[in-house]
Amino acid sequence: MNLVLLGAPGAGKGTQAEKIRKALDIPVLSTGNLLRQAIAAGTELGKKVESIIDGGNLVPDELVFGLVAERLREPDCARGVIFDGFPRTIHQAEALDKALAVDVVLDLEVPDDVILHRMSGRRICPNCQASYHVVDNPPRVEGVCDKCGAALTIRHDDQPETVKARLEVYHKQTEPIKEYYRAQGKLRTVQGQPRLSDTVRLVSEALGVAL
Numbered sequence: 001m002n003l004v005l006l007g008a009p010g011a012g013k014g015t016q017a018e019k020i021r022k023a024l025d026i027p028v029l030s031t032g033n034l035l036r037q038a039i040a041a042g043t044e045l046g047k048k049v050e051s052i053i054d055g056g057n058l059v060p061d062e063l064v065f066g067l068v069a070e071r072l073r074e075p076d077c078a079r080g081v082i083f084d085g086f087p088r089t090i091h092q093a094e095a096l097d098k099a100l101a102v103d104v105v106l107d108l109e110v111p112d113d114v115i116l117h118r119m120s121g122r123r124i125c126p127n128c129q130a131s132y133h134v135v136d137n138p139p140r141v142e143g144v145c146d147k148c149g150a151a152l153t154i155r156h157d158d159q160p161e162t163v164k165a166r167l168e169v170y171h172k173q174t175e176p177i178k179e180y181y182r183a184q185g186k187l188r189t190v191q192g193q194p195r196l197s198d199t200v201r202l203v204s205e206a207l208g209v210a211l
């Protein structure tokens with residue numbers, strides 16, 4: 001099965017991707033990871049990507065697609081793949097359609113205010129990486145890690161202004177992609193639930209796969 005996952009940053013896409021990966025034994029292709037790996041490998045493409053990102057620019061569609069196409073040629077992708085964070089533009093979606101047949105597009109919908117609550121309340125221990133939430137999962141002592149006693153911090157990505165900006169970009173970019181796949185009859189929408197187990201059940205029903 002070739003599956004595209006759509007969902008805002010903080011919607012819990014990664015968690016669902018991991019469940020589906022285990023159930024179907026097919027790899028997750030995350031463009032974020034592909035870009036990081038290319039940079040780490042120091043290939044010609046990787047150096048190009050690095051200079052673009054260092055310059056504060058978006059990596060162009062052709063480059064991203066070049067990395068995806070290269071990854072798709074590896075044998076573990078033969079039985080299917082899960083795309084996470086790709087396609088991000090109509091142009092990428094069209095390019096993907098030429099490379100393989102997308103079977104299902106799963107759209108994980110979580111309201112923006114829920115995502116804001118989740119992310120802006122998150123606190124991370126810089127020492128042992130333990131993760132907390134000021135309301136949903138608070139440490140015993142406010143601002144202090146239960147496990148190692150270090151002072152908790154807010155990641156830059158979790159600052160409310162950053163989250164809002166990313167959500168705005170996401171909606172602007174992704175709505176046309178949803179329409180593109182809806183017109184192909186491939187879009188399946190799941191409403192993210194407060195309890196993870198409920199979301200997993202809905203995803204399982206939407207895909208017809210036991211998770």
Ligand SMILES: [Zn+2]
Pocket residue numbers: 125126127128129130145146147148149150
């Ligand atoms: Zn800690």
